[in-house]
Amino acid sequence: MDADLLQRFNPEEFYRHFLADGLRPDGRSLREPRRAELQRKALGSALGSASLRLGRSSALAGVRGELDEIGRIEVSVDLPPLCSALFREKHRALGQMSFLSKTLTEVLNLQSVFDATQLVCHGEASWVLHVHIICLNYDGNAFDLCLLAAIAALEDTDLPALMKEPGTEAERLAIAPAESEIVAEARKLVLLARPLPVTFARMPGGQWVQDPCAVEESLGASVSLCLVDGRWLVFHQGGGADANRFLEELMPVARTSTEKLAKLLDDP
Amino acid sequence: MARRDGRSANQLRPPQVELRPLQRADGSARFRFGDCTVLAAVYGPKEPRTRHRELCDRCTLDVVVRPRVGIPGPQERQMEALLARQLEYVVLATEYPRTQISVIVQMSCCDGSTAAVAGNAAHLALLDAGVAMKATAMCVALGVKLSPEPVIWLDPTELEEAQCDALISLSMDGSRNQLVSHISSGAPLDATIWSSCIEAADKSCKACLDTAFSRVSRDAGTARRRHCGTVDRRGAGAVRKGSKRGWQFATG
Structure with a gap:
């Protein structure tokens, strides 16, 4: 049978041929992530922004600031039908979107990751940072893609200086133009630790491959690990994984590959 | 540390199963851990309502979760997405x-x-509907308190969930020793x-x-389509270690 036909109609069999040689159809070895490309300051109008590509997956993240009583980070992930036919059904996309939004909000607001006191301005109001992430092209591994884009955008964020708006009774805070009386200094946002993600997918033969593309994700289970300060968060949404071998096998691999991700984020 | 309802850390609330509480669904089940109750119904396999939901080599699994109010x-x-992935693993879709x-x-x-309760109810409803499955995967939730020393609370109540640092929801296929899903929230571990x-x-x-199985096998012997009472608390439970409040297991 023609290779293209086999790939389309029986992806499991197609993959089995490659995995027997320890390779994947795109030429990567089992534990090799795709090439990551990060671009900071991708948007001019946001407080901070970044665009990230992982192979053919790409996402754009932007940070928008609002003043409110309690300072925090709010993440919203959008997977529009534009990025993949998988999300043509609104219902299916919503489940994935709310999972990613909730999880990333939770991870980025962890005490060990982000110190919310740096968001306080003038003792009365705080910045609420809305991180909007839009997936432009989906080819698997949405978790790593969105989390890395969010971290890069937050690290790129500059909080603007504020002044008291004259002429209003309540004296609201407003973004200060140059040469005005500043009540809150402009500053750069700092993350205490980076939560670094690694995703694996389980192939029909039982091997785990790192940084799966969309086809690999559809073949079996996929597991996202997130390393925060030497400890783990695990997100494994369905699909069999050997209970005894699971932790011993994947966690050490994940630990070494997060070091590479840290280098990517450090790179100016 | 003692728990409010008198359970020890590694004790479940008594699981209760009620099969076919709904007469008109193809399969249904009610599952509870203590007070936490979820009702699940299964319709199908049937013709998909729209053409684009039809897959030529397998069935589409559609999960809808309705809140209490x-x-x-x-x-x-989010729960729908998790349940769908979980059930996709157990259901033999190509049948x-x-x-x-x-x-x-x-x-x-x-x-x-x-x-966890929703996962169990959905799984039992599929069993009741007679859908072909390759595994029996039950779910359980755990709460982890990190300070002063790490404690794992099995099957936390809502009040206990608020006190825990991290919550984990797990689903396991016991016979093959496979993890079907596990999701953590809260602090990293x-x-x-x-x-x-x-x-x-x-x-x-x-x-x-x-x-669950003692319930299912008992029902298989008697009239299937009759309304069934809840399982006796002191009924089956091979691992039970003489406790009136719940089921206790040695851990660690």
Whole structure:
């Protein structure tokens, strides 16, 4: 049978041929992530922004600031039908979107990751940072893609200086133009630790491959690990994984590959 | 540390199974851990309502979660996605090409561990509907308190969930020793706590399965389509260690 036909109609069999040689159809070895490309300051109008590509997956993240009583980070992930036919059904996309939004909000607001006191301005109001992430092209591994884009955008964020708006009774805070009386200094946002993600997918033969593309994700289970300060968060949404071998096998691999991700984020 | 309801740390609330509480669904089940109750119904395999939902080589699995009050929000959507992935693993989808199986989950009383209870109810409803499955995967939730010293609370109530640092919801296929899903929220955990959580979940999932199966096999002998009472608390439960409040398992 023609290779293209086999790939389309029986992806499991197609993959089995490659995995027997320890390779994947795109030429990567089992534990090799795709090439990551990060671009900071991708948007001019946001407080901070970044665009990230992982192979053919790409996402754009932007940070928008609002003043409110309690300072925090709010993440919203959008997977529009534009990025993949998988999300043509609104219902299916919503489940994935709310999972990613909730999880990333939770991870980025962890005490060990982000110190919310740096968001306080003038003792009365705080910045609420809305991180909007839009997936432009989906080819698997949405978790790593969105989390890395969010971290890069937050690290790129500059909080603007504020002044008291004259002429209003309540004296609201407003973004200060140059040469005005500043009540809150402009500053750069700092993350205490980076939560670094690694995703694996389980192939029909039982091997785990790192940084799966969309086809690999559809073949079996996929597991996202997130390393925060030497400890783990695990997100494994369905699909069999050997209970005894699971932790011993994947966690050490994940630990070494997060070091590479840290280098990517450090790179100016 | 003692728990409010008198259970020890590694004790489940008594699992209760009621099969076919709904007469008109193709399969239905009510599952509870203590007060936390979820009702699930299964319709299908049937013809998909729209053409684009039809897959030529397998069935589409459609999961709908309804909250106790109000309209479904992001939390329900997330639970739907998790349940769909979980059930996709157990259902033999290729047995039913070009059909759709709908699973409707109605939360009826929420008292902690809702994701686990919903997972169990959905799974038992599929069993009741006679859908072909390759595994029996039961779910359980765990709460982890990190300070002053790490404690794992099996099957936390809503009140206990608020006190815990991290919550884990696990689903295990006990016979093959496979993890079907596990999701953590809250604080990150180290590898030793992870492995003890998996071990505790493994034992309790097996016990849940025993309870469920004793119910299913008993019903198979009698009239199937009759309304069934709840399972006797002191009924089956091979791993039970003489406790009146619940099921206890040795962990660690």
